Amino acid sequence: MPEPLLRIAIPTPLRRLFDYLPPRGEVAWLPGQRVRVPFGRRQVIGVVAALAVDSDLPRDRLKQATERLDDTPLWPAELLALLTWAADYYHHPLGEVFATAMPVALRDGRAAEPVTQLRYRVTEAGRTVAPAGLARAPRQAALLGRLLASPDGLAAAQLAADDGDARGALQRLVDRGLAAAESLPWAPVAVPASAGPALNPAQADAVEAVAGATGFAPFLLDGVTGSGKTEVYLQLAARTVAAGRQVLVLVPEIGLTPQLLARFRERLGVPVAALHSGLADGERLNAWLAVRDGRAPVLLGTRSAVFTPFRDLGLVILDEEHDASFKQQDGFRYHARDVAVMRASRLAIPIVLGSATPSLESLHNARQRRYRHLLLPARAGGAVAPRIGLLDVRHRPLKEGLSEPLRAAIAHHLAKGGQVLVFLNRRGYAPTLLCHDCGEVQRCRRCDAHLVLYAAGRLRCHHCGHERPVPPRCPACGTGELRPVGHGTERLEQHLAEQFPDAVVLRVDRDSTRRKGSMEALLERVHNGEAGVLVGTQMLAKGHDFPGVTLAAIVDADHGLFSADFRAAERMAQLIVQVAGRAGRAERPGEVVIQTHCPEHPLLVQLVNEGYPRFAEAALAERQATAFPPYGHLALLRAEAVDGDAPLGFLTAARDAARPLAGGVHLLGPVPAPMERRAGRVRAQLLLQADQRAALHRLLEAWLPLVEALPAARKVRWSLDVDPVELY
Numbered sequence: 087m088p089e090p091l092l093r094i095a096i097p098t099p100l101r102r103l104f105d106y107l108p109p110r111g112e113v114a115w116l117p118g119q120r121v122r123v124p125f126g127r128r129q130v131i132g133v134v135a136a137l138a139v140d141s142d143l144p145r146d147r148l149k150q151a152t153e154r155l156d157d158t159p160l161w162p163a164e165l166l167a168l169l170t171w172a173a174d175y176y177h178h179p180l181g182e183v184f185a186t187a188m189p190v191a192l193r194d195g196r197a198a199e200p201v202t203q204l205r206y207r208v209t210e211a212g213r214t215v216a217p218a219g220l221a222r223a224p225r226q227a228a229l230l231g232r233l234l235a236s237p238d239g240l241a242a243a244q245l246a247a248d249d250g251d252a253r254g255a256l257q258r259l260v261d262r263g264l265a266a267a268e269s270l271p272w273a274p275v276a277v278p279a280s281a282g283p284a285l286n287p288a289q290a291d292a293v294e295a296v297a298g299a300t301g302f303a304p305f306l307l308d309g310v311t312g313s314g315k316t317e318v319y320l321q322l323a324a325r326t327v328a329a330g331r332q333v334l335v336l337v338p339e340i341g342l343t344p345q346l347l348a349r350f351r352e353r354l355g356v357p358v359a360a361l362h363s364g365l366a367d368g369e370r371l372n373a374w375l376a377v378r379d380g381r382a383p384v385l386l387g388t389r390s391a392v393f394t395p396f397r398d399l400g401l402v403i404l405d406e407e408h409d410a411s412f413k414q415q416d417g418f419r420y421h422a423r424d425v426a427v428m429r430a431s432r433l434a435i436p437i438v439l440g441s442a443t444p445s446l447e448s449l450h451n452a453r454q455r456r457y458r459h460l461l462l463p464a465r466a467g468g469a470v471a472p473r474i475g476l477l478d479v480r481h482r483p484l485k486e487g488l489s490e491p492l493r494a495a496i497a498h499h500l501a502k503g504g505q506v507l508v509f510l511n512r513r514g515y516a517p518t519l520l521c522h523d524c525g526e527v528q529r530c531r532r533c534d535a536h537l538v539l540y541a542a543g544r545l546r547c548h549h550c551g552h553e554r555p556v557p558p559r560c561p562a563c564g565t566g567e568l569r570p571v572g573h574g575t576e577r578l579e580q581h582l583a584e585q586f587p588d589a590v591v592l593r594v595d596r597d598s599t600r601r602k603g604s605m606e607a608l609l610e611r612v613h614n615g616e617a618g619v620l621v622g623t624q625m626l627a628k629g630h631d632f633p634g635v636t637l638a639a640i641v642d643a644d645h646g647l648f649s650a651d652f653r654a655a656e657r658m659a660q661l662i663v664q665v666a667g668r669a670g671r672a673e674r675p676g677e678v679v680i681q682t683h684c685p686e687h688p689l690l691v692q693l694v695n696e697g698y699p700r701f702a703e704a705a706l707a708e709r710q711a712t713a714f715p716p717y718g719h720l721a722l723l724r725a726e727a728v729d730g731d732a733p734l735g736f737l738t739a740a741r742d743a744a745r746p747l748a749g750g751v752h753l754l755g756p757v758p759a760p761m762e763r764r765a766g767r768v769r770a771q772l773l774l775q776a777d778q779r780a781a782l783h784r785l786l787e788a789w790l791p792l793v794e795a796l797p798a799a800r801k802v803r804w805s806l807d808v809d810p811v812e813l814y
């Protein structure tokens with residue numbers, strides 16, 4: 087019998103596998119092992135997808151693989167099957183799916199073994215040192231703050247990458263006994279377990295329902311902010327761990343805070359591994375291995391953690407299930423929620439999707455009785471729900487975007503010692519810079535977008551990153567004076583600081599939290615009561631607990647009401663409810679003020695008067711009438727190129743190729759993308775819509791090989807997005 091051939095999945099856009107001869111001397115191959123192979127003029131790392139006896143090519147034309155990198159498969163059979171399913175479902179090349187599912191260190195060919203690293207941890211003395219003791223050593227104080235926020239300690243490599251040369255300051259912390267260095271293959275540590283509050287009846291019912299389920303059992307845990315969902319997760323996780331099985335907890339990128347990690351560790355008293363984008367490659371690999379080998383009973387992770395191998399996974403929890411960050415927006419465009427449900431189904435285990443504002447998809451699944459709907463209707467611990475009011479700003483003078491009644495409300499709450507959250511979803515100083523003489527607006531040369539003005543005197547494009555100084559005069563007419571138009575968070579921050587000179591005003595957005603640890607530092611100033619007013623973007627609306635906030639204000643609710651995206655209203659509603667959930671979480675009653683020019687907009691009125699569930703019902707009826715998800719199913723073929731005509735040319739050819747196959751699938755377009763030019767490339771898209779999911783996938787299956795073979799495909803970059811979340 088001839089030696090078996092290796093059918094290798096290689097990370098390339100080509101939707102096929104590649105046959106190789108095994109390297110000499112290696113026997114007993116299994117799918118899921120990594121191999122290094124020659125590919126074109128490079129050596130690349132692929133994964134054995136299958137073994138074969140025959141190839142389309144004669145054996146003497148096949149290349150030989152260079153070396154095998156794993157003695158055992160990276161993934162158990164269950165996960166290998168899930169990845170193969172995902173490649174099929176998202177119609178994405180298997181090699182890229184495998185690569186996305188691995189920690190970067192494995193993608194780069196490192197051995198699947200724990201990495202020894204130099205790590206710094208805060209000592210007991212460091213935990214209790216008075217901040218004044220470090221007042222004259224800001225560098226040490228900042229580092230200590232970061233170490234305090236990282237219960238696992240931080241890798242020296244990571245600290246150096248974020249803070250430049252931190253060695254001197256670190257060494258002084260070690261010399262003073264405030265931090266300790268250790269060199270270890272890291273594994274998550276356990277801290278002694280502590281008891282939580284006794285559950286209220288709704289929480290207890292939810293826990294019993296999930297714990298009593300057998301086999302695949304999906305639950306939608308629908309509980310208002312502060313209703314104690316996390317307590318339910320903790321109790322369920324504790325039970326699963328006590329039964330000797332593992333737990334996967336998925337959260338949005340912004341939801342994985344040191345506080346949440348600490349809460350799980352303290353309650354469960356077992357090692358809890360974490361996987362998120364802030365880790366160094368070695369740290370990710372170590373956490374991944376700790377979960378795979380069963381040393382960490384619990385994994386807390388963001389999107390891609392859904393692909394982590396477990397020794398014995400017994401429960402999946404996915405928090406803030408409506409959050410769009412669970413959908414990957416480039417490369418392999420999977421939805422971690424949908425993949426997690428599929429994984430739970432294949433493993434025959436329960437999965438809990440939690441949210442205060444469930445996605446319309448999940449609500450629909452609950453209504454169809456595919457998910458069991460668990461409700462936590464009231465805030466835990468006796469806190470009362472905030473009062474939400476629409477503030478009609480028509481005909482009212484606005485000063486820097488704020489109306490007088492809102493300014494008065496802020497003053498009132500500050501005077502009573504409350505904290506105030508002001509929400510505006512636009513970063514920078516002003517969204518546009520306009521010439522007062524000729525009316526010319528400063529635009530990005532590479533995108534169909536205005537340049538955003540920053541207080542530091544720079545213009546920046548939020549789409550391609552282009553940046554330049556503000557010109558002294560209008561470059562178009564040569565004389566005109568340039569004026570900022572509209573408001574961003576920087577401008578609002580300045581204005582509020584002027585209006586309320588006695589209050590500390592802080593800004594939380596992607597610009598103010600770019601540096602590692604700066605988010606933690608800002609949050610600390612909120613929690614210790616120092617900050618009076620917090621100005622921020624949607625970053626503020628997610629997952630943070632601000633017990634001192636008594637007023638939450640939305641400066642501009644109109645934006646979401648008039649967007650081209652069919653999900654805009656749903657997003658706006660979720661945002662309003664999430665922002666509202668930040669107010670009055672503890673004993674103090676909260677107030678929410680929403681400034682709008684459309685106080686009669688039906689969806690807004692319904693949301694405010696009748697709450698999210700009724701809003702969702704109306705929104706679902708609208709989706710049903712238009713056959714949009716969850717009632718219809720979508721796929722989006724995108725194309726972009728420097729050459730202006732190529733994308734539409736390619737998409738037109740692709741559409742023509744689809745027509746004979748279409749059977750029940752509507753081909754909408756092609757049309758230019760809503761932002762047609764971005765980073766110097768012209769973009770267009772073709773939307774596919776079907777009432778039946780199966781019909782859509784049948785078409786994609788037959789169509790993609792034809793699309794790949796189109797001559798026009800060589801002139802563009804194209805991608806397919808199954809179940810797109812963003813339609814641009």
Ligand code: ADP
Pocket residue numbers: 283284285286289309310311312313314315316317318466467
């Ligand atoms: P959610 O995740 O739904 O926002 P949390 O689980 O974070 O809610 O709970 C909100 C607050 O209420 C937390 O401070 C939590 O400790 C407290 N809490 C939760 N459940 C209870 C309970 N049964 N009794 C008392 N306090 C509770």
Ligand code: ZN
Pocket residue numbers: 530531532533535547548549550551552765
């Ligand atoms: Zn740009």
